[in-house]
Each structure stands twice: as structure tokens, then as C-alpha cells.
Amino acid sequence: MRDTPATPYELIGGEEKVRELVDRFYDHMDELDEVKTIRKLHAKSLRVSREKLFLFLSGWLGGPDLYAQKYGHPMLRRRHLPFSIGKEERDQWMHCMTRAMEDMELDPALRNHLEQAFLKTADHMRNRPEKDDDGGLRIFTGPAPKG
Ligand code: HEM
Numbered sequence: 001m002r003d004t005p006a007t008p009y010e011l012i013g014g015e016e017k018v019r020e021l022v023d024r025f026y027d028h029m030d031e032l033d034e035v036k037t038i039r040k041l042h043a044k045s046l047r048v049s050r051e052k053l054f055l056f057l058s059g060w061l062g063g064p065d066l067y068a069q070k071y072g073h074p075m076l077r078r079r080h081l082p083f084s085i086g087k088e089e090r091d092q093w094m095h096c097m098t099r100a101m102e103d104m105e106l107d108p109a110l111r112n113h114l115e116q117a118f119l120k121t122a123d124h125m126r127n128r129p130e131k132d133d134d135g136g137l138r139i140f141t142g143p144a145p146k147g
Contacts, residue, residue, distance in 0.1 A: 007062025011110050018061065022054045024100035032099075035092040041083045077124060086128040093122050 012018055026046045029039050042049055052067070056074055059065035067074055083089075097118050101111050 008110065008114060009058065009061035009063030012061065012104075012106065014063070015058070017104070018057055018063070019054050021100050021104055022050055022057065024103045025053070025096050026050050028096040028099045032096070035096055038089050038092045038096075041089070076121070077127075080125045081127055084128045085125050086130050087126065090122045090126055093125075094119060097122075 029035055055067040055070060059067055
């Protein structure tokens with residue numbers, strides 16, 4: 001028995017399974033009609049995207065920090081600034097990832113945990129102000145708070 005808990009990387013099943021998750025994710029992005037908006041943001045070939053997301057997730061999930069070793073600090077939000085990302089794009093990204101996780105038949109507790117973590121990260125990538133954002137562009141925000 002070891003005293004450190006298993007990482008999500010280990011729980012998924014290591015390198016081979018993380019690659020499988022990434023491949024399924026981009027296969028969905030390539031094939032599903034309802035995620036066309038984000039597919040169009042990517043290059044025609046998804047080969048580089050697949051490799052980079054695999055390298056990133058390896059470290060993000062608690063395995064070898066392959067992305068940082070190759071490219072330095074991910075600065076993920078900054079690297080997404082060239083692309084217009086709002087709720088629609090976030091939700092399409094999550095749709096592909098949720099489908100990919102379903103395909104993998106992950107343990108429900110692990111899947112739930114990862115879904116929350118992916119959603120938090122995807123939401124953080126949003127860089128397009130939207131009308132109904134809290135503190136966003138609304139000029140009428142409803143009754144003034146009391147006190
Ligand atoms: C919220 C919706 C998102 C959209 C629309 C989006 C879109 C994109 C696009 C168009 C690229 C450039 C093409 C490429 O190099 O693959 C990219 C790169 C990347 N994305 Fe996302 N992404 C989103 C969320 C995320 C999330 C949640 C993660 C991680 C959990 C992530 C990880 C990455 C990584 C690692 C790269 C490569 C960065 C680089 O080295 O240039 N993305 N993304």
C-alpha cells in the first residue's frame with residue numbers, strides 16, 4: 001500500500017487511455033454537426049491538436065508534465081485568446097469531451113470529477129463578452145440590491 005492517492009492519470013489507465021480519450025474527443029469534434037462552430041476554429045488536420053492536447057492532459061491529470069517539458073508553461077488562457085470563445089464554444093467543447101468520456105466507460109465518480117474540472121477550465125477560456133454575463137454588458141441589471 002502506498003500513502004499517496006492515485007492520480008486521475010492513473011485512474012484513467014495511463015498514457016494509452018489518455019491518448020484514447022483525446023482521439024475520441026477530436027473524432028467527435030470532427031464528426032458532430034452540432035459542434036461545427038468550434039471545428040471551424042481548428043486547422044483542417046487535427047493531428048497537431050491531438051498531440052498537444054494529449055501532452056497537456058498528461059500533466060493536467062497528474063501524470064508526466066509532457067507539455068511543459070516541450071513547450072514551457074501552458075498559459076492556456078493566453079493561448080486561446082486568438083479564438084473567439086463564448087458560451088456556445090465552451091458548451092460545444094464540453095459536449096465533445098462528455099461524449100468522449102462516455103465512450104470510455106470511466107468509473108462514474110472519476111467521470112463526474114473530471115467533468116467538473118474540464119468545465120471549470122473550459123469556462124475560464126471564455127474571452128468574448130456576452131450580454132447576459134454577470135457584470136457584463138447589461139445596462140439594466142434589475143432592481144438594485146438592498147442595503
Ligand atoms: C472552451 C472551449 C475551447 C475552444 C473553442 C478551444 C479551441 C482551441 C483552438 C482553436 C486551439 C488551436 C488549435 C490547436 O492547436 O489545437 C486550441 C489549442 C489548445 N487547447 Fe483549446 N479550446 C477550448 C478549451 C480547451 C480546454 C478546456 C483545454 C484543456 C483542458 C484546452 C487545451 C488546449 C491545448 C493544450 C491547446 C494547444 C495550445 C498550444 O500549444 O498552442 N482547450 N484550443
